[in-house]
Amino acid sequence: MLAALTQLLVFQLLGEVVARWLTLPVPGPVLGMLFLFLALALRGGPGHELQATSQNLLQHLSLLFVPAGAGIMVHLHRVADEWLPLLLSLVISTAATLVVTALVMKLLMPAQAAPGAASGEAP
Amino acid sequence: MTPPISEIWVYLSASPLLGLTITLLAYQGAFWLYRRSGMNPLANPVLIAVTILVLLLTLTATSYETYFAGAQFVHFLLGPATVALAVPLYTQFRRVRSLLLPVLAGLVAGSLTAALSAIAVARLFGASLPTQLSLAPKSVTTPIAMGIAERIGGIPSLTAVLVIITGILGAVGARYIFDAMKLRDPAIRGFAIGVASHGIGTARAFQVSEQAGAFAALAMGLNGALTALLLPLVLSWMQ
Numbered sequence: 001m002l003a004a005l006t007q008l009l010v011f012q013l014l015g016e017v018v019a020r021w022l023t024l025p026v027p028g029p030v031l032g033m034l035f036l037f038l039a040l041a042l043r044g045g046p047g048h049e050l051q052a053t054s055q056n057l058l059q060h061l062s063l064l065f066v067p068a069g070a071g072i073m074v075h076l077h078r079v080a081d082e083w084l085p086l087l088l089s090l091v092i093s094t095a096a097t098l099v100v101t102a103l104v105m106k107l108l109m110p111a112q113a114a115p116g117a118a119s120g121e122a123p
Numbered sequence: 124m125t126p127p128i129s130e131i132w133v134y135l136s137a138s139p140l141l142g143l144t145i146t147l148l149a150y151q152g153a154f155w156l157y158r159r160s161g162m163n164p165l166a167n168p169v170l171i172a173v174t175i176l177v178l179l180l181t182l183t184a185t186s187y188e189t190y191f192a193g194a195q196f197v198h199f200l201l202g203p204a205t206v207a208l209a210v211p212l213y214t215q216f217r218r219v220r221s222l223l224l225p226v227l228a229g230l231v232a233g234s235l236t237a238a239l240s241a242i243a244v245a246r247l248f249g250a251s252l253p254t255q256l257s258l259a260p261k262s263v264t265t266p267i268a269m270g271i272a273e274r275i276g277g278i279p280s281l282t283a284v285l286v287i288i289t290g291i292l293g294a295v296g297a298r299y300i301f302d303a304m305k306l307r308d309p310a311i312r313g314f315a316i317g318v319a320s321h322g323i324g325t326a327r328a329f330q331v332s333e334q335a336g337a338f339a340a341l342a343m344g345l346n347g348a349l350t351a352l353l354l355p356l357v358l359s360w361m362q
Binding site for chain 1: 177180190194200204206207208209210214216226228236251264266267284287311312314315316327330344347348
């Protein structure tokens, strides 16, 4: 676990440095994900340890959003003045984004790709 | 002689231990409920844990800064977890490559819909211009979204709140929308969730299937980059 965690941090560091150096609009960790992906492609896949550690980390990805989510208490008053247009906009726009993205993909799906190959349930 | 309880509270409220511990406790309680509900999206663990924490902090008059001094250790792991998304992405890459056209077209259509429909609805219901612009990057992961809001004339801290609410809305509502559309493919479901509701949607997708999670992670990364590049351009054309 320690070696895998170190690897992840090294790639994050690499991503942060490159993002800042080239002043890219993408955050360091997202760039680090891209770099790790390229490394995996070159190396022919993750080792057992990296596989297990990332699986553990991602299983509880939602935990990691909780501290930032609680930050809503500080800024909630900003929402108060215009809560109705904000709420309508968020609900309608999020639903529209889900529908449009899914419809466009479905229309362009190659015919031979069996939907849901192997895995059962979906979110 | 034991010290009075208020003295212990003074110690605890100044140490990061408490913030970290209540974060983990609130999340585990929330996750237990989520499990008990059969992973029902309505029992979203982020939503429940955040609600518990906000109530707790408000009741004990604890400031968010004090809380975050402890919770930052959990928050920090978002970085390495984002990097770790490369692993499922690699595992699922064969399917991603075979779906290049639907993925890219879905990305562009979804990215534009997310930003423009948010502005349009807010304008229709009379929101101010800075509010409309703060809404535009709401489907993008927080650090990118705040940067975009700043550049286009929105309010970054308002955007941060809207991003989180959007994530929760997508994670809670997506299943019902996809089921109504009779859409079963986990690649499409995952990708659409990732475009519409970034990391919080991606977390939900991973809890359901690895394939959906990998496509959601891909969508989150691509939509962040595309929106950052495209939205300032689109808005300047519109003016």
